[in-house]
Amino acid sequence: xxxxxxxxxxxxxxxxxxxxxxxxxxxxxxxxxxxxxxxxxxxxxxxxxxxxxxxxxxxxxxxxxxxxxxx
Numbered sequence: 001x002x003x004x005x006x007x008x009x010x011x012x013x014x015x016x017x018x019x020x021x022x023x024x025x026x027x028x029x030x031x032x033x034x035x036x037x038x039x040x041x042x043x044x045x046x047x048x049x050x051x052x053x054x055x056x057x058x059x060x061x062x063x064x065x066x067x068x069x070x071x
Contacts, residue, residue, distance in 0.1 A: 002040045007069040009036045010048060010058070014066050018055040040065065 012022040013033065023030040034051075041047050048062030058066065 006036050011066050
């Protein structure tokens with residue numbers, strides 16, 4: 001089961017398009033954001049975000065999680 005805090009962090013990453021910007025918005029370190037995102041990835045067995053030097057985008061499983069959380 002994925003907790004609400006991790007879903008909120010994932011949604012913030014999606015909104016900002018970056019782990020660094022999401023971390024600043026949430027007052028967390030980028031490392032903490034990455035760790036929170038890694039846990040659902042491990043439990044799902046699929047990445048929920050694609051990280052790059054230009055930011056982060058959600059994968060299809062990540063988008064589905066955010067959509068479900070918003071409902």
